[in-house]
Amino acid sequence: MSENHLLGNYNRYPVEFAFGEGAYLYDHQGSKYTDFLSGIAVTGFGHAQPDITSAVMKQLNGVWHTSNLFDSSGQKTLAATLAEKSGLDKVFFCNSGTEANEAAIKFARKWGNGRYHIITALGGFHGRTMGALSATGQPKLWNGFFPLVYGFTSVPFGVIESIKSAITPQTVAIMLEPILGEGGVIVPQNGYLKAVKELCEEHNLLLILDEVQTGMGRTGKWFAHQHDDIKPDIITLAKGIANGLPLGALICSDDVASVIKPGDHGSTFGGNPVSVAAANAVTELLTDEVLAENLEFGDYFVSQLTELSLPEVLDIRGKGLMIGIQLADGISSKTVAGKLLNQGIVVGTSGDSVIRVLPPFVISKSDIDHFISTFSAVLAGAEAQGVAV
Ligand SMILES: Cc1ncc(COP(=O)(O)O)c(C=O)c1O
Secondary structure: OOOOOOOOOOOOOOOOEEEEEEOEEEEOOOOEEEEOOHHHHOOOOOEOOHHHHHHHHHHHOOOOOOOOOOOOHHHHHHHHHHHHHHOOOEEEEEOOHHHHHHHHHHHHHHHHEOEOEEEEEEOOOOOOOHHHHHHOEOHHHHOOOOOOOOOEEEEOOOOHHHHHOOOOOOEEEEEEOOOEOOOOOEOOOOOHHHHHHHHHHHHOOEEEEEOOOOOOOOOOOOOHHHHHOOOOOEEEEOHHHHEOEOOEEEEEOHHHHOOOOOOOOOOOOOOOHHHHHHHHHHHHHOOHHHHHHHHHHHHHHHHHHHHOOOOOEEEEEEEOOEEEEEEOOOOOHHHHHHHHHHOOEEOEEEOOOEEEEOOOOOOOHHHHHHHHHHHHHHHOOOOOOOOOO
């Protein structure tokens, strides 16, 4: 098997993990890695979490799939929890964040009854299918895929005036991430989301918040917008919701839900019983104590790293366990991430200059201390060994 038949759409590190436990991963040679990425903000409760594993095993021994033509008590339980935690009313299940956003776009257009235009953020990310890609305000991701879906305008993130001036009589919704994730972990100024919500009320627009990355406890609240004390009309979720099994969700108000009739939208696999069993276990684990600790540990990470005043670091930002480290000009985030991997630490990147730190909620303060000493050593030029980067 010398030939690799995998399509070349990913840049992969030449490391394969054989198993994981909590915040740690092990490769086939038995080398240990500390996970500061969580499979890109997915495995919040770590690897092989016993309660989630046993809920999944129980479901695997029952039914794997029956389709959405039949009743599902698992989906009903999960929907009730999501409704309660968000203060919204109805839930649609799908398989990914992209699909949740596609549903949001369709539901907003149906609700708009002829209005179709959606304002999104430059630097935002909502997925790779044609609707979600058109909502994604990153022109570099559009190249080669024109024409985009009609009816989206991306404006500078965090600037309320730029949204105001993009509103037309056809505008139906504003669609944003509360914190840009793929776009570099950009936290808007306090009051921005509240001002966007007010604008929506003034112009009868829906507020769609893409909490695919920020949701399910990552920032220290169930949903990141809850730091701003506002309520959107639609929330989209995926990633952490089922700790690694594929599941997406859209939560919306009764007002939005009322326009969607049988046959308007659907998915064969959406809300699969095994993924839903995992997600119900996740919701039980996501206690107030865990949320508080995510905030505390995030603050600890930022303050410890800030204290070092490393000349190679221009900025450290984020909320809870969603942290971006902006490197100084000329230092490649990919190179630093590769060197950290060689030293047994898994991180992500966004763009050429930001290291993305998205640890599982089970990370400890000593893991954070270990990260910080390894990170500063790598930046200081400590020679990496092992895989080439
Ligand atoms: C904010 C946001 N929305 C949507 C997506 C797409 O989600 P998925 O890859 O599950 O389709 C992502 C993925 O990174 C994301 O970060």
